[in-house]
Amino acid sequence: MPCLLGIDLGTTTLKTAVVDAASGRVLAAAEREHPIEQPGPGLAEQAPATWWRIAVETTRRALAEAAVAPESVRGIGLSGQMHGTVCVDASGAPIRPAIIWADTRSSQEAEALRREIPPAEMAAAAPGLPAAGFMGPTLRWLAEHEPETLARTAAVLLPKDALRLMLTGAACAEPSDAASTWLFDIRRGEWSDTLLAWCGADRQLMPPVVGSGTAAGVLTGEAARALGLPAGLPVAAGAADMAAQALGYGLVQPGRALAIFGTGGQIFNPLDRPAVDPALRWYVFNHAVPGRWYAQAAILAAGLSLRWLRDLLNAGDYDRLSALAAEVPPGAEGLIFLPYLAGERTPHLDPAARGVFLGLRLHHGPGHLARAVMEGVTFALSGCLALVTGPDTAVLASGGATKSALWRQIMADIFGRPVGLAGGAHHAPVGAALLAGVAAGLYTDVADACAHLPAIEGDTIQPDPARAAFYAGRAALFHGLYDRLRDDMHALS
Numbered sequence: 001m002p003c004l005l006g007i008d009l010g011t012t013t014l015k016t017a018v019v020d021a022a023s024g025r026v027l028a029a030a031e032r033e034h035p036i037e038q039p040g041p042g043l044a045e046q047a048p049a050t051w052w053r054i055a056v057e058t059t060r061r062a063l064a065e066a067a068v069a070p071e072s073v074r075g076i077g078l079s080g081q082m083h084g085t086v087c088v089d090a091s092g093a094p095i096r097p098a099i100i101w102a103d104t105r106s107s108q109e110a111e112a113l114r115r116e117i118p119p120a121e122m123a124a125a126a127p128g129l130p131a132a133g134f135m136g137p138t139l140r141w142l143a144e145h146e147p148e149t150l151a152r153t154a155a156v157l158l159p160k161d162a163l164r165l166m167l168t169g170a171a172c173a174e175p176s177d178a179a180s181t182w183l184f185d186i187r188r189g190e191w192s193d194t195l196l197a198w199c200g201a202d203r204q205l206m207p208p209v210v211g212s213g214t215a216a217g218v219l220t221g222e223a224a225r226a227l228g229l230p231a232g233l234p235v236a237a238g239a240a241d242m243a244a245q246a247l248g249y250g251l252v253q254p255g256r257a258l259a260i261f262g263t264g265g266q267i268f269n270p271l272d273r274p275a276v277d278p279a280l281r282w283y284v285f286n287h288a289v290p291g292r293w294y295a296q297a298a299i300l301a302a303g304l305s306l307r308w309l310r311d312l313l314n315a316g317d318y319d320r321l322s323a324l325a326a327e328v329p330p331g332a333e334g335l336i337f338l339p340y341l342a343g344e345r346t347p348h349l350d351p352a353a354r355g356v357f358l359g360l361r362l363h364h365g366p367g368h369l370a371r372a373v374m375e376g377v378t379f380a381l382s383g384c385l386a387l388v389t390g391p392d393t394a395v396l397a398s399g400g401a402t403k404s405a406l407w408r409q410i411m412a413d414i415f416g417r418p419v420g421l422a423g424g425a426h427h428a429p430v431g432a433a434l435l436a437g438v439a440a441g442l443y444t445d446v447a448d449a450c451a452h453l454p455a456i457e458g459d460t461i462q463p464d465p466a467r468a469a470f471y472a473g474r475a476a477l478f479h480g481l482y483d484r485l486r487d488d489m490h491a492l493s
Contacts, residue, residue: 003027003072004436005062005229006429008241009080009184011263012036012098012307016058017429018066018210021074021442024434024453028066030058031425034103039097042351044102044133044342048086048094051159052166059227070229075445076167076219077436079244079428080160082180083131087153098133099138101264102300102342104351106137107146112386113137113198123276124165125178125194127186128283129332131353136182136199143200143239148256156205160238167235168217171207174237176244179285186274186293212239212288213438213446236439239288241428242268242296247435249290249396249449250323252289256394259381259411259419265302266382269295269393281347282388288435289446297346297384298351301355303378303400305339309373313366322404323375324367330413330467331411332368333372334359336386336478337376346384348482354486374407377472379478385415396420396426414462414471423458 004020008014013030028235032054037045044185063070083101090095094478114122122129130137136157142150154291157165158177165171178184178191181311183201185192191206197410210216224231239247242260246268251258256269271293276284282297301308306321315321336358343351357372385395434449443449 001072002074002442003066004433004440005059005073005076006431006436007059007076007163007431008244008428009051009078009163010241010428011081014054014058014428015429016062017433018062018068018073019430019433020204021437022452024430026426026430027068027158028062029171029429030061030065032058034444036100037097038205038490039236044100045097045374046100047097047416048162048166053161053162056226063228073229075234075236075440075443076437077432077434077437078164078238079241079432080158080163080177080238082158082177082242083134083239084159085135086157086159086162087149088157088162088165088171089152089488090154092169092171096146096149096164098159101133101313102447102452103138103474104132104343106141107351107371109133109140110137111471112133115273118196119145119280123280125137126182127282127285129277130348131345131349134180135200136195139201153205157207161207164216164235164238167219167223169220170217172216172237173209174212174214174239174468175209175215176212176241176242176288177240177288180240189286210237211290212243213235213435215439223380226417229333234436234439236432236435238432238435240285242285243267243288243294244431244435245398246270246294246444247288247431247450248453249398249422250453251396252287252292252447252450254353256396257385257389259385261302261377261381261397261399263302263304265299265377265384267297267381267388269388271295283403288431296387297388299339299377299380299384300342300345301339302381305337305341305377306370306375307353309369313369315366318404320398321366321370322406323370324463326370326406328367330470331474332372332375333363334361335364335368335372336474336481337372337375338481339380340378347387350486350491353482353486354437354489354492355487356481358481374401374410375414376478378410379475382475383479391417394420396422398422408461409464413467414475416463416472418463419455419461421458421461423455
């Protein structure tokens with residue numbers, strides 16, 4: 001039975017799935033959380049060595065649980081967190097910890113780019129506004145603050161591309177992830193001389209770009225021994241986690257959007273042309289499928305907000321938090337949460353934005369806090385949904401938040417439209433595995449790969465008219481708070 005391996009390097013969790021190539025079914029999966037190191041305020045780093053160690057561990061666990069012969073695995077694909085920066089030397093070794101998307105050290109550089117470049121010129125060249133944590137502004141920060149790092153750097157890689165380098169010894173990039181760097185021409189599908197110049201980045205540091213479903217290299221003997229797999233397996237270039245997750249759902253054509261409640265939160269809306277917003281309120285990135293793009297609007301702390309609350313309250317697990325929140329009425333009895341714990345992207349693009357609980361009174365307890373977090377995250381994503389889709393666009397929801405029956409209903413009520421739930425699990429590693437199948441020649445192309453997927457849409461959650469009306473009124477209050485509190489947030493920063 002031919003199998004494929006998909007590895008998804010998430011921000012806080014790495015997942016590995018063994019996928020049956022014929023049916024698209026997940027035979028087994030293993031995952032493990034990994035930390036975000038914060039050596040200072042606003043900093044967010046990770047050690048690539050930790051990614052490798054967990055990738056080895058989860059691969060071996062998934063293979064053992066699937067009980068498949070190593071020889072049945074025909075290819076490996078990767079997906080991963082977007083925007084980050086890994087500087088490697090000529091031997092491929094990381095020079096410093098990876099600076100990931102949640103890092104805000106390049107806030108001034110991103111702001112300077114927005115100030116220096118006329119909006120019309122930026123919209124013509126870029127996929128959206130530059131943001132702290134994107135590779136372009138990060139490289140501009142490194143040039144100013146760590147020139148010695150860049151002097152030793154032979155290549156700059158995105159996180160999943162750094163993991164692929166450990167698997168194959170080959171450094172490269174692919175369009176869907178490269179698009180998120182703010183250094184890539186999304187229309188031409190190559191590194192942009194204009195954006196590189198604006199960021200002061202050296203083109204010589206940018207790796208070659210190959211197609212997402214292309215074999216970017218083969219598994220080295222050393223990596224094969226660590227993983228328990230045969231050497232020489234093709235390793236696909238892979239995709240950014242957003243694009244890979246969409247492939248796992250078969251979302252390639254326009255007409256249906258994906259609302260992702262992961263560590264961060266994203267709205268993914270497929271496009272058949274790269275229509276960048278003239279007002280630069282959202283992003284347009286390349287899909288993993290040639291000739292396809294997608295509109296993306298994002299918030300930075302979706303599931304991350306509830307994880308923060310869980311750890312702060314020492315609440316045990318998410319099921320307990322959800323049960324406590326379910327005992328609280330809509331609106332959390334006068335409590336609103338702004339989920340700006342890591343700053344915010346859409347629509348404010350403000351790394352200095354601060355998280356807020358507004359309305360705290362003596363009667364509020366853990367359940368009120370949990371419900372307010374769920375509602376606040378959903379209000380923020382609802383604003384993103386309104387920006388990049390029409391009112392009649394079908395919505396499919398995914399991510400850890402959909403495991404909570406309460407949060408699923410909150411989504412439908414705040415979105416004010418039916419929300420389809422994705423069946424199955426591990427869609428990002430499945431999407432990565434499909435790309436591995438294309439690279440290995442098991443599928444003719446990505447469309448053929450997606451045709452092998454099982455049905456992915458499960459139940460549909462209908463909005464409750466009374467709650468939807470209540471939340472529509474509360475949404476106006478939520479969306480007005482940032483403007484009223486922005487100066488105070490900046491003063492605190």
